[in-house]
Structure formats: C-alpha cells, structure tokens
Amino acid sequence: MEKEYLIKLEKVNELRLEDAERENVLAFFEKRAEDLASLEEVETSNITRMVHVMPITAGIREDVAIKKFERDDLQKGAPETTDGYWQVPRLVE
Amino acid sequence: MTKYETVIGLEVHVELATKSKIFCSCSAEFGAEQNESVCPACCGMPGMLPIVNKKVVELGMTAGMMLNCDINRVTTFDKKNYYYPDLPTSYQTTQLFAPICVNGTVEITTSKGTKNVRIKQIHMEEDAGKLVHDDWTDTSLVDFNRTSVPLCEIVSQPDLSSAEEVVAYLERLRSLLRFAKVSDCRMEQGSMRCDVNLSIRPEGSDKLGVRTEIKNMNSISAITRAIEYEVARHIDALETGSEELVQETRRWDDIKGKSYAMRNKETAGDYRYFPDPNIMPIVIDDEWYDSVKKTLPEFPEVKKARYVDKLGLTEYDADQLTRSRALCDCFESASATCGMPKEVANWLISDVMKMLNKKSMTFDMLSLDGNKLGQLIKLVEDGKVSRANAKKILSIMFDEDINPEEYAEKNGYIVSNDTDQIASIISAVVAGDPKAVADYKSGKEKAIMSLFGKCMRELKGNCDPQVLKELLIDIVNKA
Incomplete structure (x- = not known):
C-alpha cells in the first residue's frame, strides 16, 4: 500500500494517523501482503472452496410482492x- | 493536427423484471403513489435484515448466459458506503468481490462490420430512492418506492470507439435482455440507463488518456450527442490547452448540449466497500444453474433464420418480427393455431403494428393472445369473416378478451351465403342509382365499383366480394 492511498x-474513514502510526500500518500491510503471497505457493487445485467460516449459505425467498405496511405508520x-x-x-448538488 | 481515437467503456444499469424488491417483499412495480411500496427494511430502519429475492439471482444468471459470461457459482454481496438522503441505510448493497457474472462478450454490428465487446462483469444491486426538490418550501422530498428495486449493472471493457458503436452495443443489449425477459429496458422510464466512461488518445498509442464519466444517461440520442460533445471537448483541451482535463464525473444537459463537472471521479477506496455480514454467500449448484439455462430463449438471429428457412418468411418480415419477444411469441402461437405463418406475419406487421403505433404502445407491450389471432385469421381465410370486419374485431381484441368467432356471430360479422338476400339488397341499390347503371351500360366500367361499394356497405361487409361482384354485374346487365 502506498502512503498516499493510506x-x-x-x-x-474519518481517521487521522500520526506519521509514526502510518509507518506502522504500512509495515503491517506489507507483511500481510507477503503472507498472502506465500499462500500462492500452496497447491489448492483439489480443495473445495470454503464459502463461509460457518457451513451456511444465504436464505432466499420467492418473488412475491406483499404489502405489509401502511405509509402513515412508517x-x-x-x-x-x-x-x-x-x-x-x-x-446542494 | 494529431489524429485521435476514442476509448469508451459503459456501465449499463437495467432494472430487473421482478414483482418484488431485491431484499424485501415490497412491490417493485413502477408508478405507485409516493412511499406506498415501502417497508421498514427498504426504509433503512434499524434492525431490519435483507432476504435475497431468488428471481433476482436467476435473472442475473440469465443476463450472464445471454451475454456469454461465466457464472460465479458462489456469489456474495458487499456494502458500498456513501451518504445521500435517497439512500436510507447510507450504504448500497451491491457486489464487488464476487459478482454473479464475469468475462462475457457481446457481438455488435456497425457500418464498419462486426466486433466483439468484452463484458468485464455483471453485478446485482439495489436501486436508490427518488428525490424531488421543492422550491416553494426550499426542501427536498424523498420517495423510497425505488429503494431496493433490483438492478443488474453490466460493465463493459473499454472496447468501444464511437457513438455508433455505443448505440449498436446498447441496442444489442436491449434486444437480448428483452428477449430473455430479464428487463423491459425502457429507457424513458429509467429501467435502462447508462454511464459513459470516455477518454481519447493519439491514434496508435496504447496509453489511455484522462477519463471522464457521464452519469445517468437514459436516451440513445442524448448519449450520441454527449459522446460527440465530450470527444470534441477532450480534443480541444489537448490541442489548444483551453482547459485541463481531469478525471471526473460529469452531467449531460441535453437542452444546452453541454456537459458539466459534478464531482471528482470516485474510486473503490472512497466507498469503503466491505462484505455484507447480513447476507451469506449464495451458492449456485448445478441443478439451479441447469434449470435457469433451460429457460433461455432462442437468440433473435437464430429465430430470424428459422423464420426464413423453415417458415418461408421474407428477410424483411423475419427482421420485423424478431425485434420483440412479444411479437415473436404472438407470431408463433398464431401460426400454430392457423397454420399460415405468412398470413400471420402480414397481419402482425401491417395491422397489429399500426394499432400499436396508434395507441403509442411499444412491441413489448403487446398482450394480444396469439392463439386468438390465429383463430381470427382462419375465419378470414375460410371466408367466414371479411378482412375489413376482421380488422374491426382485431381492434376489440386489443382491449378485451374475446373469442373472435363468438364475437363475429354476436355482432353480425359472419359472411352471408344467402344469395337471395344478397340479390335483393343489390336490386334495391341498383334501383336507387339509375345514373350509375346507365354509365356502366354506356361503357364506363368504373361505375360498377361505385355500386359495388354501396352494396358492400348495405351488407356491412358480410359478403364474399367475388360473389357480390358476379351477382351485381348480372343484375345491372338485366336492369
């Protein structure tokens, strides 16, 4: 990550970092990028992708329109x- | 002067043809009274959670299949954060990290030939609400009916290089998406709109120039004018230094014929995207994928070739019919009923299209029952109803669900085979117009047509024209 982007x-994000903190954050991200790069070396072609840390997927609903609320109440x-x-x-645009 | 080439990429939003919104059960139908199609979820009230509409995912997959994309079998939603009063949650739920479709192509044809435009991705997302500015009270009024209405955003690679190509691309997208019933793509109602990303560079250069984005274009003609204006503005800036080109978002004023800077162009970082923790990943298994694949329609050009090769239509007729899925459906159903595809094509291209124009309706608004149109055409071909009266019945069929044969019987539109009755009407007409009779007998052949018209009017069109003509000449000759 470049300093300008940080x-x-x-x-x-409405944050203000001191210069020393910025250096720490940049070093942190550089290290994480190296860690991630090292994962590229792992053979994963036979491994099923993990969709989520929990064995769940999204609940979905049928396309039915229902009016449940009145405007005045809302x-x-x-x-x-x-x-x-x-x-x-x-x-003001 | 340096020669420049234009580089254009498009982001096209289409509203998906669902009954309900993407994350709640409110109606997605256009035209409700303000804030009548809302609930706590789409109003962004605290504690409300989204539940994904299955049909949205299926239409997203369908769009991808129509545009030759790869479908991501695991697709996720993300939050795009920005504040604006038409967005009650202060984030838009969209897709960044795993959009539903990637890597497609669309073939377009222009005066320069055919070309493939690459599709980068298609993602599903929710629409924002609508703001009305009230000058009287100096306030803004918010309508959340459109909030959470499902959209697909189709993002092209920067493969387009002229307004002509952009128009061809948009028309091709519109045709494919309408055929697959993904969206009605009505630009005038905002159900298809487009952001144009444009830059120019010296011809032959591989370095992209400064890019500007023109937002929310919803008319093909305005898009053409906006592109021509922006290209001229960019060239002028580079050639004369009249202004410094900056990466920014611009608004097109079609009345003034100018674009105006709105804001600096945002990048993904500005929106602080992150995975939406309220929506789990959606997994598209083989069974679901195959079931959607089975619903894909025949592509328009394949249909056109079949109409010409197998059904004997002319290229022109086949071209006219395949402009709309609704026309094709009506044509195929009517042809199956009456077994006369050429006749059906004639009726659709002449009479039905005329009626649509008269009612200011588009082809896709056609709700005519093809089976009943086939029945009507058969009545004409069997000589039971005259063509003129069939047209009257057709105009009723546009507005009412009627059985054409029953309607014809009830309203006296069935052709009479009673020659005595026809002869008696002819005799009365002939007796009332001795001048026409004399003219005909003195060699003015056209005089018979005047009598023919009068007889047909008296018979309310319910007579075989050939039978009428023969009887009329016989009676006039004897008069």
Whole structure:
C-alpha cells in the first residue's frame, strides 16, 4: 500500500494517523501482503472452496410482492412529511 | 493536427423484471403513489435484515448466459458506503468481490462490420430512492418506492470507439435482455440507463488518456450527442490547452448540449466497500444453474433464420418480427393455431403494428393472445369473416378478451351465403342509382365499383366480394 492511498483511506474513514502510526500500518500491510503471497505457493487445485467460516449459505425467498405496511405508520416517527414524502433539508448538488 | 481515437467503456444499469424488491417483499412495480411500496427494511430502519429475492439471482444468471459470461457459482454481496438522503441505510448493497457474472462478450454490428465487446462483469444491486426538490418550501422530498428495486449493472471493457458503436452495443443489449425477459429496458422510464466512461488518445498509442464519466444517461440520442460533445471537448483541451482535463464525473444537459463537472471521479477506496455480514454467500449448484439455462430463449438471429428457412418468411418480415419477444411469441402461437405463418406475419406487421403505433404502445407491450389471432385469421381465410370486419374485431381484441368467432356471430360479422338476400339488397341499390347503371351500360366500367361499394356497405361487409361482384354485374346487365 502506498502512503498516499493510506492518507486517502484515513480521510474517507474519518481517521487521522500520526506519521509514526502510518509507518506502522504500512509495515503491517506489507507483511500481510507477503503472507498472502506465500499462500500462492500452496497447491489448492483439489480443495473445495470454503464459502463461509460457518457451513451456511444465504436464505432466499420467492418473488412475491406483499404489502405489509401502511405509509402513515412508517412516517409516524418522521420529523417532517408532506404529501406522503419524507421532507429533508434541501440538498446542494 | 494529431489524429485521435476514442476509448469508451459503459456501465449499463437495467432494472430487473421482478414483482418484488431485491431484499424485501415490497412491490417493485413502477408508478405507485409516493412511499406506498415501502417497508421498514427498504426504509433503512434499524434492525431490519435483507432476504435475497431468488428471481433476482436467476435473472442475473440469465443476463450472464445471454451475454456469454461465466457464472460465479458462489456469489456474495458487499456494502458500498456513501451518504445521500435517497439512500436510507447510507450504504448500497451491491457486489464487488464476487459478482454473479464475469468475462462475457457481446457481438455488435456497425457500418464498419462486426466486433466483439468484452463484458468485464455483471453485478446485482439495489436501486436508490427518488428525490424531488421543492422550491416553494426550499426542501427536498424523498420517495423510497425505488429503494431496493433490483438492478443488474453490466460493465463493459473499454472496447468501444464511437457513438455508433455505443448505440449498436446498447441496442444489442436491449434486444437480448428483452428477449430473455430479464428487463423491459425502457429507457424513458429509467429501467435502462447508462454511464459513459470516455477518454481519447493519439491514434496508435496504447496509453489511455484522462477519463471522464457521464452519469445517468437514459436516451440513445442524448448519449450520441454527449459522446460527440465530450470527444470534441477532450480534443480541444489537448490541442489548444483551453482547459485541463481531469478525471471526473460529469452531467449531460441535453437542452444546452453541454456537459458539466459534478464531482471528482470516485474510486473503490472512497466507498469503503466491505462484505455484507447480513447476507451469506449464495451458492449456485448445478441443478439451479441447469434449470435457469433451460429457460433461455432462442437468440433473435437464430429465430430470424428459422423464420426464413423453415417458415418461408421474407428477410424483411423475419427482421420485423424478431425485434420483440412479444411479437415473436404472438407470431408463433398464431401460426400454430392457423397454420399460415405468412398470413400471420402480414397481419402482425401491417395491422397489429399500426394499432400499436396508434395507441403509442411499444412491441413489448403487446398482450394480444396469439392463439386468438390465429383463430381470427382462419375465419378470414375460410371466408367466414371479411378482412375489413376482421380488422374491426382485431381492434376489440386489443382491449378485451374475446373469442373472435363468438364475437363475429354476436355482432353480425359472419359472411352471408344467402344469395337471395344478397340479390335483393343489390336490386334495391341498383334501383336507387339509375345514373350509375346507365354509365356502366354506356361503357364506363368504373361505375360498377361505385355500386359495388354501396352494396358492400348495405351488407356491412358480410359478403364474399367475388360473389357480390358476379351477382351485381348480372343484375345491372338485366336492369
């Protein structure tokens, strides 16, 4: 990982690292990258892929549309509504 | 002046043809009153968990199979984080690490010949809501009906090099996805929209130029204009230094014919993607894969060749019919009923298409029962209903579920074989127009057609034209 990219990630994650901490993080990632690279040497062609750490997959549902909730009930806790819309401060593009 | 080449990649979003949303059971139908198709899950209320709609996965697989992709047998969902009021969870559930389809191709044809466009991936994701800006109250109004409506995003490699190729690619995608009933791809309703990633570089160079992305294009003509504008803007910037090109997202204003900078182009890091811990991996086993594969339709060009080779249609007719799956389905069903494919093609291409145009309907909105159309055509071919009256019955069949033969009997549209009755009507018409009779007898052959028309009107079209003509000439000659 490059230092500039780490600084960008700090920004989008609202973190601020000191220079010494950055060096530690970069060294950590470099080591992990080496560890991962070493895994490439392992022969895995005959091993079934692990889908998840637990032996479970997603529950899925059939495509059936059901109306379970009324708009007025859902908007009871809203600070402001108008004509069935949630009303929020104007967005500046 | 340096010669440049254009490099374009597309991200095409299509809304999937499901009844319900991707992660909850709310209706995905277009056109409901604001916030009438919502629940705590798609409103992003705390504690709500997503449950994946099976049909979404199947339509994603179908799209991939139609576009020659590899299907990932283990596919996962991820969270893409950003804040905007039309996204109540503050993240979009999408696919980054294991999208449902990868590595496809789409063949396109342009004036320069055929070309394969590579598909990088297809991923499933949820749509965002809709914002309406209220100038009166200076607020924004939020409608969550579209939130969590299922989408597939089809990401191409940067293999396109002109507006013409982009149009050919989009039309090919639209045709294939409509044929497979993956999506209705109605650009005007937003169920197909497109982001255009574009750069230019000196011809022959292998280094890509600065890329700009034009977001949310939903009309083929606007896409063409936007590409032409952006290419000219990039060339001008490089040639004259009029502006510095930067990697950014732009918005196209079709009325002004200009693009405007919206924001700097984001990268994956900006969105802090991570695997969605609320949705377990989806495993597509062989049984599921095969069951979806079996539902794939015949490709349009294969159908077209079969219509020409096996059913004897002209290239033109076959081309017209294979523009729409609904037309093909109607054609095949009607042909099976009446056994006259050429007649069915004529009816569909002339009368049915005319009626669709009159009602401002697209081919895919055609809900005409092919079996009943076949019955109607058989009535005409058997001489039981005149063509003119069959057209009237057809226009009723567009709006009502009727049996054509029963309707014809009930409304007096069955052709009369009673020659005495026909002769009596002809005699009355002839007696009422002595001038036409005299004209005909003096050699003006056209005069008979005027009498013929009057007789046919009196008979409400329910007469074999040949029988009528013979009887009419006989009666006029004797008059």
